[in-house]
Amino acid sequence: MKRTTTYGNKNNSKKKYIWFGASVVVILVAAIAVFMYLKQNNLNNQTGVPTPTEVVEEEKVEPNDTKPIEENNPPSNTPADETDKTDINDQEQQQEEQPTSNNGYIEGQPLPTEPTVIEGVLLANKKYPLPSTFAPGESKEARKAFEQMAADARIAGFELVAFSTYRSFEYQDTLYNNYVSRDGQENADRYSARPGYSEHQTGLAFDIGEKGKEDLWLTEEFGETEAGKWLVVNANKYGFILRYPQGKEAITGYMYESWHFRYLGVDLATKVKQANVTLEEYLGIQ
Numbered sequence: 383m384k385r386t387t388t389y390g391n392k393n394n395s396k397k398k399y400i401w402f403g404a405s406v407v408v409i410l411v412a413a414i415a416v417f418m419y420l421k422q423n424n425l426n427n428q429t430g431v432p433t434p435t436e437v438v439e440e441e442k443v444e445p446n447d448t449k450p451i452e453e454n455n456p457p458s459n460t461p462a463d464e465t466d467k468t469d470i471n472d473q474e475q476q477q478e479e480q481p482t483s484n485n486g487y488i489e490g491q492p493l494p495t496e497p498t499v500i501e502g503v504l505l506a507n508k509k510y511p512l513p514s515t516f517a518p519g520e521s522k523e524a525r526k527a528f529e530q531m532a533a534d535a536r537i538a539g540f541e542l543v544a545f546s547t548y549r550s551f552e553y554q555d556t557l558y559n560n561y562v563s564r565d566g567q568e569n570a571d572r573y574s575a576r577p578g579y580s581e582h583q584t585g586l587a588f589d590i591g592e593k594g595k596e597d598l599w600l601t602e603e604f605g606e607t608e609a610g611k612w613l614v615v616n617a618n619k620y621g622f623i624l625r626y627p628q629g630k631e632a633i634t635g636y637m638y639e640s641w642h643f644r645y646l647g648v649d650l651a652t653k654v655k656q657a658n659v660t661l662e663e664y665l666g667i668q
């Protein structure tokens with residue numbers, strides 16, 4: 383019995399093992415299936431497997447995101463360009479509003495075809511240039527007046543020299559550009575005229591110094607010498623005026639030039655001197 387029982391038990395045990403094994407397999411398979419299902423669901427939820435739709439949406443979104451950027455970039459460039467243009471416009475407007483800001487010159491102003499004469503006075507300054515072809519040579523009338531003045535100055539004890547009078551357009555061009563090379567344009571514009579703008583081209587301007595004191599030619603110090611002072615007091619009697627007095631640079635366009643005299647004729651020179659004004663102020667063209 384015991385053996386049978388044992389045997390029967392053995393048979394029963396085998397069956398139990400088989401059922402148990404099968405159950406385990408079934409459970410495992412089910413568990414794996416559930417696990418796989420859940421895993422699949424998880425993945426789907428994470429990636430949003432309605433994938434086809436969302437991928438398409440993403441593909442749609444990407445171009446949509448890119449386009450605004452591409453559209454934004456050009457606009458963001460455009461304002462920058464517009465800003466630059468605005469700056470240039472401002473600069474142009476400033477130049478238009480302040481035509482004399484360029485060292486007294488009007489930038490881009492072409493030289494005229496005819497010289498400017500106001501109240502019988504032939505003009506040559508930074509506002510009223512001369513034609514490049516205007517070449518009258520030294521004024522004989524002015525030369526004669528200077529010689530008379532020099533003769534009287536000699537009696538007073540000074541030997542006056544007119545070391546620079548008529549200068550052609552071409553010569554002024556060379557002279558001015560040499561000064562620009564040496565001192566820069568901004569400085570050169572204070573004491574040397576650009577070609578076409580020089581009063582020396584009229585043949586009526588005389589740069590005067592004293593013989594034996596050449597080191598003072600073209601210097602302010604000449605104005606402090608006896609000869610320089612004598613000229614300021616007496617030049618009008620011969621038809622000359624000190625053309626670029628001290629403190630009048632804003633009006634004449636030039637720094638004080640103790641040596642530069644302009645022939646106007648005795649009558650006008652005396653009127654300008656007595657009015658104690660510059661030629662520009664006297665003519666009302668400052």
Ligand SMILES: [Zn+2]
Binds near residue numbers: 582643
């Ligand atoms: Zn001069």
